[in-house]
Amino acid sequence: xxxxxxxxxxxxxxxxxxxxxxxxxxxxxxALFCRYDDYVRNINPIFDDLKxxxxxxxxxILHSTDIRRRRKDFNILxxxxxxxxxxxxxxxxxxxxxxxxxxxxVDKLKHSEQYVDPDNPYDLTLSFIMERSYxxxxxxxxxxxxxxxAESRDHAENAKLLKTFEYYKNTGTGYVxxxxxxxxxxxxxxxxxxxxxxxxxxxxxxxxxxxxxxxGKCHPSVPVFYNKIYKNPKNxxxxxxxxxxxxxxxxxxxxxxxxxxxxQDQSSE
Numbered sequence: 001x002x003x004x005x006x007x008x009x010x011x012x013x014x015x016x017x018x019x020x021x022x023x024x025x026x027x028x029x030x031a032l033f034c035r036y037d038d039y040v041r042n043i044n045p046i047f048d049d050l051k052x053x054x055x056x057x058x059x060x061i062l063h064s065t066d067i068r069r070r071r072k073d074f075n076i077l078x079x080x081x082x083x084x085x086x087x088x089x090x091x092x093x094x095x096x097x098x099x100x101x102x103x104x105x106v107d108k109l110k111h112s113e114q115y116v117d118p119d120n121p122y123d124l125t126l127s128f129i130m131e132r133s134y135x136x137x138x139x140x141x142x143x144x145x146x147x148x149x150a151e152s153r154d155h156a157e158n159a160k161l162l163k164t165f166e167y168y169k170n171t172g173t174g175y176v177x178x179x180x181x182x183x184x185x186x187x188x189x190x191x192x193x194x195x196x197x198x199x200x201x202x203x204x205x206x207x208x209x210x211x212x213x214x215x216g217k218c219h220p221s222v223p224v225f226y227n228k229i230y231k232n233p234k235n236x237x238x239x240x241x242x243x244x245x246x247x248x249x250x251x252x253x254x255x256x257x258x259x260x261x262x263x264q265d266q267s268s269e
Contacts, residue, residue: 002145003035003141003143003144004035004037004145005033005141005144005145005146006034006039006146006147006198007032007148008032008149008199009202010030011028011029011030012028012030012203012206015027015121015160017108017120022109024214025107025109026105026106026108027106028103028104028106028125028209028210029122030102030203030205030206030209031101031129031132032100032201032202033099033101033132033136034099034100035098038099043098043198044197047093047097047200047201049093050093053089054076054086054089055073059195061192061195063200063203064204065207094201094224095224097201099228100228100230101202101225101229102132102136102230103206103209104125104128104245105125105209105210105243105244105250106124106245107213107214108121110248111246114247122161124246126164126165126168127168127173127174130165130173130184131173131176132230132242133146133181133184134176134181137183146185147184148184148186148187149187149188149189150187150188150189150190151189151199165187169181204221204225205228209222209243216251216254218254223258223262226258230242237255238255
């Protein structure tokens with residue numbers, strides 16, 4: 001049986017190693033993996049229902065920054081009761097939607113300090129995402145096809161990402177060969193204004209986890225989607241499976257804290 005998958009990519013932070021924001025020195029690339037049919041028949045309708053319920057329209061971009069700052073369409077969240085109902089429903093939509101989440105994060109300050117000629121953060125993060133696509137999709141579904149869809153930036157940024165994508169498609173990575181990546185058909189770009197649900201979900205997951213990694217403390221939003229993160233099937237650890245960090249791996253103690261917080265949240269529901 002031929003299975004069709006889509007992988008939505010979105011970023012947090014800036015990939016430049018020349019100009020590093022010391023308050024947020026993170027570059028991250030996140031990816032939502034799902035079957036095409038699940039995306040069209042389940043995920044999109046779930047989030048459309050949420051938008052119509054609170055905003056009476058579909059064309060609302062669920063952007064984590066706007067939600068946090070309660071601006072644009074999200075000024076309705078200035079009302080505490082509305083805010084509580086919206087966040088509860090948003091969390092429910094995330095939990096109900098069938099997808100896997102994978103991310104790769106680079107602490108650019110530490111990365112630059114550790115290496116004389118550090119690898120480009122795009123190269124590090126995209127190679128990991130493409131490797132995961134092989135293990136998550138192709139190894140399980142040998143006849144599967146997959147399309148990558150990135151949120152469009154400007155022309156130069158898109159060109160850099162596409163160049164990196166094509167390089168790995170043609171040469172493979174350190175762990176997956178070019179032949180094993182043939183099932184990925186293309187990398188397409190979609191503007192934020194086109195309101196693609198997949199990119200909005202990535203944004204809602206990626207930023208809180210980047211903050212968790214940066215601060216060494218579980219962000220309150222992480223328990224909402226932690227179960228969606230791809231994990232080692234044997235020990236259920238996400239390290240190296242759904243989460244890859246550079247230049248050093250994320251600490252086991254932080255993962256343990258996240259899992260304790262998840263259990264506390266579940267017990268209080």
